[in-house]
Amino acid sequence: MMVLCDEFDGKLVDQMGRGTKRKGAVDINSADIKRIKSGSNMHLSRSSQEQSTSNEADIFENFRCVCIKTYDLDPAHYYTAPGLSWDTMLKHTKTEIELLSDIDMIAFIKSGIRGGVSQCSTRYAKANNVYMSDYNAKDKESFLMYFDANNLYGWAMSQYLPTGGFEWVSVDTHFNVSCSSDIGFILEVDLEYPWIYMINIQIYLFVQKIYQLGTLRKLD
Numbered sequence: 001m002m003v004l005c006d007e008f009d010g011k012l013v014d015q016m017g018r019g020t021k022r023k024g025a026v027d028i029n030s031a032d033i034k035r036i037k038s039g040s041n042m043h044l045s046r047s048s049q050e051q052s053t054s055n056e057a058d059i060f061e062n063f064r065c066v067c068i069k070t071y072d073l074d075p076a077h078y079y080t081a082p083g084l085s086w087d088t089m090l091k092h093t094k095t096e097i098e099l100l101s102d103i104d105m106i107a108f109i110k111s112g113i114r115g116g117v118s119q120c121s122t123r124y125a126k127a128n129n130v131y132m133s134d135y136n137a138k139d140k141e142s143f144l145m146y147f148d149a150n151n152l153y154g155w156a157m158s159q160y161l162p163t164g165g166f167e168w169v170s171v172d173t174h175f176n177v178s179c180s181s182d183i184g185f186i187l188e189v190d191l192e193y194p195w196i197y198m199i200n201i202q203i204y205l206f207v208q209k210i211y212q213l214g215t216l217r218k219l220d
Contacts, residue, residue: 160179171185
């Protein structure tokens with residue numbers, strides 16, 4: 001069904017202009033709209049997308065203004081928000097990070113990088129204890145407990161980070177240092193587990209290790 005431009009008459013025609021009216025008719029004709037409902041949905045969908053894009057642009061431009069005014073840094077010059085946050089931290093604290101030139105130190109620190117803990121949880125677990133109505137004394141007792149922690153990211157971001165003064169040192173067996181000490185250490189250790197913990201650590205290791213799986217490096 002061909003819609004003629006002259007059929008688009010109304011109070012807004014003079015305000016919108018003949019060009020806008022003609023463009024609307026062309027869009028409807030090219031979309032092969034046969035029902036008023038379809039044409040209305042197309043218009044609403046387009047308007048919603050344009051409004052969403054416009055709102056996002058306004059939000060980002062406002063965010064740029066706030067960052068430039070507050071930190072004198074332009075978010076448009078960064079790939080990610082963490083990159084902007086990192087430079088904001090350096091500028092606010094005036095911290096100078098030492099550039100490592102010892103290749104052995106670089107390799108030592110790089111070898112200790114670990115990611116987050118990943119796991120495959122059992123989808124079904126059933127408790128068996130004296131508090132259960134179907135408790136079976138012949139089966140092993142078990143309990144289901146739920147644990148959670150608040151502010152994990154906030155806690156991690158408030159911890160101390162190394163900034164400079166790196167040097168090689170040797171420490172004795174009985175090593176102890178406060179978490180709030182101005183001097184920190186990056187350690188390489190050989191661990192021995194008591195046999196009583198061997199079964200448990202097969203599920204959750206005390207420390208994670210990196211192993212090679214094909215061409216990818218994985219954490220275990």
